[in-house]
Amino acid sequence: MYQRALRVREQIHGYFHEDVAQCYLALARLQKDQPAEVVLDLLAKAVDITETLVGFNHPETGEMY
Numbered sequence: 001m002y003q004r005a006l007r008v009r010e011q012i013h014g015y016f017h018e019d020v021a022q023c024y025l026a027l028a029r030l031q032k033d034q035p036a037e038v039v040l041d042l043l044a045k046a047v048d049i050t051e052t053l054v055g056f057n058h059p060e061t062g063e064m065y
Helices: 002-013 018-030 036-054 059-064
Strands: none
Touching (some): 018 036, 036 059
């Protein structure tokens, strides 16, 4: 379900959008039983998008870690 939502949001908003970052974060939380590489890849994408949008020192970026 989230994978589909992610694809739709990426098509509508583009890759660098807050909603896309939130989808990646939600996917990472849902995949917590998967191998660490899967979860870390999703988290890294969420952090990358958020850092690009609001900057490294923004509190919202810190919440991603």
